[in-house]
Amino acid sequence: MSLGEVEVSVTPEEKFREFLQTKNLRMTRERATIVEHVFSSHEHFEAEQLIQQLAEQRVSRSTIYRTLKHLEEAGLIRKVARQDARDVFEHDYGYPQHDHLICKKCGTLIEFHQEKIAEVLTGVARDHGFRMEGHRLEVFGLCDNCCRPPKTRPKKLNLL
Amino acid sequence: MSLGEVEVSVTPEEKFREFLQTKNLRMTRERATIVEHVFSSHEHFEAEQLIQQLAEQRVSRSTIYRTLKHLEEAGLIRKVARQDARDVFEHDYGYPQHDHLICKKCGTLIEFHQEKIAEVLTGVARDHGFRMEGHRLEVFGLCDNCCRPPKTRPKKLNLL
DNA sequence: TTAACTGCAAACGTTTTGCAGGCGG
DNA sequence: CCGCCTGCAAAACGTTTGCAGTTAA
Numbered sequence: 332m333s334l335g336e337v338e339v340s341v342t343p344e345e346k347f348r349e350f351l352q353t354k355n356l357r358m359t360r361e362r363a364t365i366v367e368h369v370f371s372s373h374e375h376f377e378a379e380q381l382i383q384q385l386a387e388q389r390v391s392r393s394t395i396y397r398t399l400k401h402l403e404e405a406g407l408i409r410k411v412a413r414q415d416a417r418d419v420f421e422h423d424y425g426y427p428q429h430d431h432l433i434c435k436k437c438g439t440l441i442e443f444h445q446e447k448i449a450e451v452l453t454g455v456a457r458d459h460g461f462r463m464e465g466h467r468l469e470v471f472g473l474c475d476n477c478c479r480p481p482k483t484r485p486k487k488l489n490l491l
Numbered sequence: 492m493s494l495g496e497v498e499v500s501v502t503p504e505e506k507f508r509e510f511l512q513t514k515n516l517r518m519t520r521e522r523a524t525i526v527e528h529v530f531s532s533h534e535h536f537e538a539e540q541l542i543q544q545l546a547e548q549r550v551s552r553s554t555i556y557r558t559l560k561h562l563e564e565a566g567l568i569r570k571v572a573r574q575d576a577r578d579v580f581e582h583d584y585g586y587p588q589h590d591h592l593i594c595k596k597c598g599t600l601i602e603f604h605q606e607k608i609a610e611v612l613t614g615v616a617r618d619h620g621f622r623m624e625g626h627r628l629e630v631f632g633l634c635d636n637c638c639r640p641p642k643t644r645p646k647k648l649n650l651l
Numbered sequence: 652t653t654a655a656c657t658g659c660a661a662a663c664g665t666t667t668t669g670c671a672g673g674c675g676g
Numbered sequence: 677c678c679g680c681c682t683g684c685a686a687a688a689c690g691t692t693t694g695c696a697g698t699t700a701a
Contacts, residue, residue, distance in 0.1 A: 357655060357700050378690080391658045396691060413573065416666080416690060432621045443615050451607045452630055459601055460635035461592045468628045470612055475620035517675055517680060538666080551683045556666060576665060576691080 343370040343407055343424055350405035361390045365398045366407070375411065375421045375440055412469050414438060430467075434474035441474065503530040503567055503584055510565035521550045525558045526567070535571065535581045535600055572629050574598055590627075594634035601634065 341349075347366050348358050368385060369376070381395050399420065402408045409423040411431060419440070430448065432441040448468065456463035501509075507526050508518050528545060529536070541555050559580065562568045569583040571591060579600070588609065592601040608628065616623035 355655080359656060359700070361657070389658095393659080393692080394657060397656090418690090432616065432619055432623075434621075435624070441619055441621065443619065445611050445615055447611045448608065451605050451611075455603050455605055456592065456630065456632065459592060459603065460638065461594075461601065461630075461632050462638050463592075463630055463632040464595070465632070466628065466630040468626065470616065470621075470623055470626040472616065472621050472623040472625070478620065478622050515680085519675070519681060521682070539664095549683095553667080553684080554682060557681090576663095578665090 343422075346424060347402065347405055347407060350401070350407075356401070361394045362398050362401075364388050364390055365395060366402065369402070369408065369420075370422065370425075373422060373426065375419050377414075377417045377419055379417065409465070409467075411467065412440065430470070432470045432472065432474070434477055435471055436473055436477040439474050439476075503582075506584060507562065507565055507567060510561070510567075516561070521554045522558050522561075524548050524550055525555060526562065529562070529568065529580075530582065530585075533582060533586065535579050537574075537577045537579055539577065569625070569627075571627065572600065590630070592630045592632065592634070594637055595631055596633055596637040599634050599636075 344363065344366050347362070350356075351358055351362075364385060365381065368381065378395060378399060381390075381399075382392050385395065399408070403410070403420075407422070407424045408420045410418045411421050412419045412433060414433075427444060428449065429442045429444040432443060433439075434441075452463060452466060455461075504523065504526050507522070510516075511518055511522075524545060525541065528541065538555060538559060541550075541559075542552050545555065559568070563570070563580075567582070567584045568580045570578045571581050572579045572593060574593075587604060589602045589604040590608065592603060593599075594601075612623060612626060615621075
């Protein structure tokens with residue numbers, strides 16, 4: 332998306348395979364299908380979407396949930412937000428660190444990057460003897476579009 | 492807690508009553524009981540805790556969930572995190588703005604305040620034409636205690 | 652060969668809802 | 677009084693799990 336990509340030496344599939352090996356787990360057709368699909372675009376996604384999109388490739392609901400867990404543990408994806416009652420994921424591997432503005436009205440996720448935030452958090456963690464491993468920052472509000480309601484610009488001299 | 496309190500002119504109960512009026516809702520015994528209980532301490536809490544603690548005061552599960560929604564809409568409380576599968580709430584009214592370090596091991600929530608974060612976010616929002624209303628920042632990692640595993644400091648010259 | 656994997660359906664835990672009676676303003 | 681409120685039990689929701697057959701290594 333807008334933030335560009337990070338140079339990576341290993342494909343997500345390979346990285347996942349390496350992770351699986353360290354855990355004595357196996358690369359299966361289903362897992363390969365899921366990683367490939369997930370990393371075929373940089374969109375945010377939810378479990379339910381994958382389930383529907385991968386149904387015709389014969390990947391079951393359970394396998395998708397189970398694999399998402401592994402992908403998260405492998406550091407390939409991460410939960411970025413919660414919308415309605417569902418977890419929203421995105422790539423964590425091969426994608427620069429960033430956070431999100433979340434429109435309460437239309438649900439759009441706008442990515443942004445601000446070095447300062449990580450800096451501040453590093454300091455805070457140090458002050459508390461906290462070993463920081465990551466963070467999730469959700470900024471709520473109204474996006475540019477939803478701010479100005481009268482999108483329906485009434486053509487002058489209509490009825491009346 | 493550690494961050495002190497904010498000077499407020501209106502009690503939470505009063506503020507809630509005002510909110511209810513603007514929405515044509517009513518202050519009932521159950522709602523009063525809940526607000527009072529929630530604001531009797533500054534602890535983080537979950538719905539289930541309230542349900543158990545207020546059972547003897549005859550407040551039902553449904554009423555608690557329904558009231559939590561109202562309290563959140565009224566700006567009296569906010570969701571600060573999700574632990575296991577449950578939402579964690581805290582006071583939003585009469586309590587200074589802050590964020591949390593969350594220990595992945597013991598679940599402790601450590602509050603911290605950093606002016607810089609709000610500043611940065613204000614700038615980011617402006618740049619995106621985003622009308623910011625609030626944010627939720629969860630910093631994951633290991634707390635001071637859980638960092639150093641050998642808490643069981645073996646007394647020198649014990650066995651052996 | 653064997654331990655990990657899969658799909659299915661049933662189970663789960665939290666949160667929501669329909670309903671019939673109760674009560675605040 | 678009217679319309680919002682409550683408790684109850686059942687439903688809904690996303691997610692997890694037990695199981696018996698399947699498959700990677």
